[in-house]
Amino acid sequence: MPASPARSRPPRLWWLAVLVFALVLPQAAPAAGGGNISVSDDRGRSVELSEPAQRIVSLAPHLTELLFAVGAGDRIVATVAHADYPDAARSIPRVGTAAQLDLEGLLAASPDLVIAWGSGSPGTALERLEKLGITVYYSEPGDFAGIAADLRRLGRLAGQPERGVREARAFLNAVATLREEFGERPEVSVFYQVWDQPLMTVNDGHLIGEAIRLCRGQNVFGHLDSLVPRPGLETVIAADPEAIVSGGPGEDREDWLEAWRDWNQLTAVQRDNLFFIPPSLLQRHTPRLADGTRMLCEALELARERRAGPRR
Secondary structure (H helix, E strand, C coil), X not given: CCCCCCCCCCXXXXXXXXXXXHHHCCCCCCCCCCCCEEEECCCCCEEEECCCCCCEEECCHHHHHHHHHCCCHHHXXXXXXXXXXXXXXXXXXXXXXXXXECHHHHHHXXXXXEEEECCCCCHHHHHHHHHCCCCXXXXXXXXXXXXXXXXXXXXXXXXXXXXXXXXXXXXHHHHHHHHHHHCCCCCEEEXXXXXXXXXXXXXXXXXXXXXXXXXXXXXXXXXXXCCCXXXXXXXXXXXXXXXXXXXXXXXXXXXXXXXXXXXXXXXXHHCCCXXXXXXXXXXXXXXXXXXXXXXXXHHHHHHHHHHHCCCC
């Protein structure tokens, strides 16, 4: 989705506004030293608060969902576009998009904690926030264990440590159940489509790549160095995956898969192994990833069953 255009303001007046907002903000705890609550974020930084955060700004949809999961949804005073789960998240004020922040709006929300997306939130804006004394926690869970760790840490920062531990344990138990159920099944070669123009996928280092492995899928582009490779159409055809899986550009956009039916030389097309999984279930780093992974495992199990059909 294109980012909302930045609000224009002459540079000098803009910085004056920033400084005014900074002066009226309550003093936030420093990122290190002397706090009663201390956690390490996904950058290995020590993040400390003198008391549980009361006013939290979340800078990505999955971060908003994680905060709701640990019982801190009522403490989120601002978030970004597309934060839509659970339903209560839709009514939270917006301060731009994950990639382009409205700093004035963020500062006006008077946060005592900002939860940032390590690789998605704009670094320059976050540096400015930290210079103004606002505590920032960077989240970048790269695997199932990382999601559980963030649940525990965010629970502590928001004064919900027991809830964070409970949600983390439930998530890891769900993952363990899937691993026990599908972890010994025969492999299925898979192409996972993140985007269509240009074609984009993931490698084995990506969290989706971990979900594919758990389901005993063999990611046909898992060996590539790039976390999000861009293979050409001819490369996908040459790889001839047994299954093609896509999240599409929305929760109900299965039509993305229809274009593959023009390439009936593909094994995935011949066997009707074209599978749609709502992107919020597999492309957001939240506890619902366990639900998306189950859908993926069941899709690959169906692909195994279809091996008994006609072959080329």
